[in-house]
Amino acid sequence: RNPGASSARAGQGSGGGPPGRHMPSGRRAAGAIALTPRNSEIGMDLQCAVADLTPQQAVEELARLAAAMEAADRAYHQDDAPAISDADYDALKARNAAIEARFPELKRPDSPSDKVGAAPSDGFAKVRHAIPMLSLENAFDAADVADFDTRIRRFLNLGPDEPLAFTAEPKIDGLSLSLRYERGALVQAATRGDGETGENVTANARTVADIPERLDGAPELLEVRGEVYMSHADFAGLNARQTAAGARTFANPRNAAAGSLRQLDPAITAARPLRFFAYAWGALSAPLGATQWEAIRHLAALGLPTNPLMRRCEHLAEMLDQYRAIEAQRATLGYDIDGVVYKLDRLDLQARLGFRSATPRWALAHKFSAQRASTRLIDIDIQVGRTGALSPVARLL
Numbered sequence: 019r020n021p022g023a024s025s026a027r028a029g030q031g032s033g034g035g036p037p038g039r040h041m042p043s044g045r046r047a048a049g050a051i052a053l054t055p056r057n058s059e060i061g062m063d064l065q066c067a068v069a070d071l072t073p074q075q076a077v078e079e080l081a082r083l084a085a086a087m088e089a090a091d092r093a094y095h096q097d098d099a100p101a102i103s104d105a106d107y108d109a110l111k112a113r114n115a116a117i118e119a120r121f122p123e124l125k126r127p128d129s130p131s132d133k134v135g136a137a138p139s140d141g142f143a144k145v146r147h148a149i150p151m152l153s154l155e156n157a158f159d160a161a162d163v164a165d166f167d168t169r170i171r172r173f174l175n176l177g178p179d180e181p182l183a184f185t186a187e188p189k190i191d192g193l194s195l196s197l198r199y200e201r202g203a204l205v206q207a208a209t210r211g212d213g214e215t216g217e218n219v220t221a222n223a224r225t226v227a228d229i230p231e232r233l234d235g236a237p238e239l240l241e242v243r244g245e246v247y248m249s250h251a252d253f254a255g256l257n258a259r260q261t262a263a264g265a266r267t268f269a270n271p272r273n274a275a276a277g278s279l280r281q282l283d284p285a286i287t288a289a290r291p292l293r294f295f296a297y298a299w300g301a302l303s304a305p306l307g308a309t310q311w312e313a314i315r316h317l318a319a320l321g322l323p324t325n326p327l328m329r330r331c332e333h334l335a336e337m338l339d340q341y342r343a344i345e346a347q348r349a350t351l352g353y354d355i356d357g358v359v360y361k362l363d364r365l366d367l368q369a370r371l372g373f374r375s376a377t378p379r380w381a382l383a384h385k386f387s388a389q390r391a392s393t394r395l396i397d398i399d400i401q402v403g404r405t406g407a408l409s410p411v412a413r414l415l
């Protein structure tokens with residue numbers, strides 16, 4: 019879910035609309051899983067179109083997909099060491115959603131479509147979120163975004179030309195964190211975990227310079243939600259220090275941020291250059307505003323860091339303009355983003371739309387396509403696996 023060859027996955031969404039309906043990633047719905055060595059290794063059927071599956075095959079594949087995605091979620095969320103690439107993960111999710119859309123009655127009670135992240139790790143005390151921390155539905159192209167706009171209009175009984183504003187902001191590739199302020203004082207910080215229960219990382223969050231210990235003029239109870247991340251420059255510096263110390267290096271800034279925040283010793287977190295952007299909220303004793311835009315402005319006025327690229331868009335064309343504008347700045351931002359998040363601006367309308375099991379109906383993550391880079395192929399090694407299987411491995415410059 020993070021662009022690039024050595025990348026981690028980023029952002030989880032339900033991967034599709036309700037069963038039986040056109041899913042947002044519908045153009046890939048009937049497609050096979052990406053032909054990567056990784057997905058063939060985990061036993062995915064690369065040949066069979068979803069339309070050709072028998073119910074028995076569907077049951078078996080849904081079970082394999084659930085197991086594969088659970089293992090990938092554990093590696094990514096609990097161990098901060100991704101086992102498969104973002105693209106592979108998204109392909110598994112799209113395939114799972116496509117099979118569920120064709121066979122809604124075969125959807126598993128533990129379907130990956132209904133899941134957020136992974137259970138909290140045993141090393142930390144657990145925190146039950148007062149309001150669940152959800153994931154986002156993914157979109158991969160303009161047609162998916164148009165579907166989103168149409169679905170919301172239909173739900174709200176609005177015609178195609180009636181005004182309907184959205185915010186558009188970068189999707190930060192880090193890990194989400196919920197900060198609880200009581201009477202202006204930071205009292206608790208928790209990771210998302212499985213959305214219901216996260217890890218208590220309060221002592222670690224207190225070491226992050228971007229996270230205020232006190233907020234003046236805040237509502238009596240304020241839960242701020244946002245993303246902890248690491249800049250490219252800080253990531254390079256950290257990896258250089260790790261190499262010099264003979265310690266493990268991190269695959270990408272997202273893993274470095276997650277591995278740094280999820281430390282049992284806060285002194286280690288304190289030595290890591292973490293940053294934070296606030297983009298949402300949980301429990302509140304008083305509303306922050308009438309719109310998403312006002313609420314985020316309110317958080318910024320309280321002293322929380324918010325992303326300067328957030329815009330309010332009056333209609334679909336402006337949302338897509340802002341997507342392109344943010345994408346154009348992606349390489350020079352100095353931190354990883356992997357898409358643009360759209361949120362319905364009016365909070366009363368958000369409340370009417372509500373949530374699916376794992377994602378809000380009023381928000382959408384429009385993912386960027388993977389970033390491209392060139393390198394030179396130096397050689398191809400043939401590795402022999404335990405079972406005698408031969409795998410070609412590229413040696414790159």
Ligand code: IVH
Nearest residue numbers: 029030152153154188189190194297298359
């Ligand atoms: S809003 C109820 N806004 O993406 C929805 N999430 O794939 C709350 N993320 O769990 C999330 N940037 O960790 C939101 N600008 C942004 C975001 C963002 C990154 C992450 C977040 C979330 C995940 C979902």
